[in-house]
Amino acid sequence: MTIPLENNCLIPPLGVRGLNTSSVIIAEHLTKKFGNFTAVDNISFEVKRGEIFGFLGANGAGKTTAMRMLCGLSIPTGGKGEVAGFDIGTQTELVKKNIGYMSQKFSLYNDLKVWENIELFGGIYGMKDKEIKSKTDELMRVLNFESERNKLVGSLPLGFKQKLAFSVSIFHSPQVVFLDEPTGGVDPITRRQFWELIYEATSRGITVFVTTHYMDEAEYCDRVSIMVDGRIEALDSPKNLKKQFDAKNMDEVFQQLARKAKRVDS
Amino acid sequence: MEITNINSDIAISCDTISKKYGKIEALKNIKFDVKRGEIFGIIGPDGAGKTTLFRILTTLILAEAGSAAVDGFDVVKDYKEIRKRVGYMPGRFSLYQDLSVEENLNFFATVFNTTVAENYDLIKDIYVQIEPFKKRRAGKLSGGMKQKLALCCALIHKPSVLFLDEPTTGVDPVSRKEFWGMLKKLKAQGITILVSTPYMDEATLCDRIALIQNGQFLKIDTPKNIVSQYENKLWAVESDNMHKLLIDLRANEMTKNCFAFGDKHHISINNSQFIIHNLRFELEKLNHTNILISEIEPTVEDCFMQLSQR
Known part of the structure; x- marks a missing residue:
């Protein structure tokens, strides 16, 4: 068992007024203002355990600000939220311990070896050495990475790095992992292999919260929300959204909604 | 180089270009031509060699082997001439963050010995969208606005060939569609465009494309022909x-x-x-x-x- 999960036992989840405990993410009227600019405007939604939740929106719609609040990196100016059972306004350190995070921009240390990166991140999350060792062996086998174990991460092809970065982000068995445009720039085959890793993670009960600009990837999500001007304008399964907007695919749904944006992209 | 070449039908010619970084072969025997007035897309993932190819063609780095010409000018011998006549928008935002929108544009116009007024027609449609923020420092602009400003700066000297290295990476689907609309208008004004992208759905918006992976072209053709094959x-x-x-x-x-x-x-x-x-x-x-x-x-x-x- 991992340390974060033990923490979970020591400090029981507070539960925002007894809301459905099968929800790993709960946002209630979540708002963030910067001066008189409302970046995130009163959003409410829940993400269930084991779900793949796609968080879409145009550039500047407020996705990043919302995600930063859910990760405990930014305190809401209004509303409240709970992630992995902890309050995102008052228990940010506990939130951080119980989530995983991966973005395309920051993933791994290029000048550390594969196993060193894993040990570093495992250590940061408070995992025990013995556990890190055995889980590293298992991971190398599953990813077919045995021969890369002692290589510097900087020398690996991008596709390898991305798979490794994802595996490292869930190495401490977080309840939920936040993926910020994880597949940008990757070749089409690797992009699909990456999604197979995501499916595998959810089969182990990890909840996935993902942003992407690839609309075909929106179809792989169980449910999708689309943000426009700081608000969630639509939230449903891809199938229902396509029905609701009378659209062939998710790109059409997105184009219909995002074109309504009034906020000056500034 | 003979002046007659400038008016030829070929805007970019690239003959068996190769480039290594240490042991890594970034480009292997790249050979293709871009016709004048074409939108030519280089389609492939990160690390395929797209940026290296752009840097060679814009005379910023040298190839190990092979030769290339832009507007009939050799990328090695005639690099000064090429730099005068091409526009280049690198993948990474590279305007002056501490200059305002307007100052950046004036700066690039001046560097190329022209004025904003002289070629305003070319950038007008794009510039009006960022004009309300012309006093704002470039570093304080959103991603979409930075992209528009960078395109204006690359166009302000009325280049004959425009090099756009991943202009839509990380950009949302609505803004991407808009951007390709702008490229179509530029093509209508006679500008040749070489553009790279990792988004395969953008390939169909190009006249011809080259699919690139691991430093090699997998195929060069029109999107329609590629699909039919x-x-x-x-x-x-x-x-x-x-x-x-x-x-x-x-x-x-x-x-x-x-x-x-x-x-x-x-x-x-x-x-x-x-x-x-x-x-x-x-x-x-x-x-x-x-x-x-x-x-x-x-x-x-x-x-x-x-x-x-x-």
Whole structure:
């Protein structure tokens, strides 16, 4: 068992007024203002355990600000939220311990070896050495990475790095992992292999919260929300959204909604 | 270099260009021509060699082998001439963050010995969108606005050839569509455009494309021809359990390739004797429900995957 999960036992989840405990993410009227600019405007939604939740929106719609609040990196100016059972306004350190995070921009240390990166991140999350060792062996086998174990991460092809970065982000068995445009720039085959890793993670009960600009990837999500001007304008399964907007695919749904944006992209 | 070449039909010619970084071969024998007035797309993932190719053609780095010319001028001998006549928008934002929108534009106009007024027509449609923020420092602009300003700065000297290195990476689908609309207008004004992108769906917006992977071109042609040359037949399959369907389709012996494609899976079939009913029957035996199977035309992405697996 991992340390974060033990923490979970020591400090029981507070539960925002007894809301459905099968929800790993709960946002209630979540708002963030910067001066008189409302970046995130009163959003409410829940993400269930084991779900793949796609968080879409145009550039500047407020996705990043919302995600930063859910990760405990930014305190809401209004509303409240709970992630992995902890309050995102008052228990940010506990939130951080119980989530995983991966973005395309920051993933791994290029000048550390594969196993060193894993040990570093495992250590940061408070995992025990013995556990890190055995889980590293298992991971190398599953990813077919045995021969890369002692290589510097900087020398690996991008596709390898991305798979490794994802595996490292869930190495401490977080309840939920936040993926910020994880597949940008990757070749089409690797992009699909990456999604197979995501499916595998959810089969182990990890909840996935993902942003992407690839609309075909929106179809792989169980449910999708689309943000426009700081608000969630639509939230449903891809199938229902396509029905609701009378659209062939998710790109059409997105184009219909995002074109309504009034906020000056500034 | 003879002046007559400048007016030739070829805007960019690239002959067996190779480039190494240490042991890594970034480009291997790249050979292609871009016709005047074309939108030519270099389509491929990060690390394929796109930026290296752009840097060689814009005279910023030297190739190890091969030769290239832009507007008939040699990238090595005539680099000064090339720099005067091309516009280049690098992948990484490279305007002056501490100058305002307006100052950046004036700066680039002055460097190229011209004025904003002289070529305003060319940038007008794009510039009016960022004009309300002309006093704002470039570093304080949003991603979409930075992209528009960078395009204006690359255009302000009325280049004959425009090099755009991944202008839409990380940009949302609506803004991407808008950006390609702008490129179409520039093409109508006679500007040749070489543009790179990792988004395969943008390939169809180019006149011709080169698919690039690991420093090599997999194919050069019009998007239409590339699609028509797809080997095997392609079928789209869906059922209520898409994840299981992917596994089951891959296990099927008739399947050559099977990839998830949005709400469907695309399978290419080896066997010309393939019968839909048989596949449906097999999938039903595996407890799939609401099975839909239809023959489809491949996308450029299907082609890229087929070619890159060879």
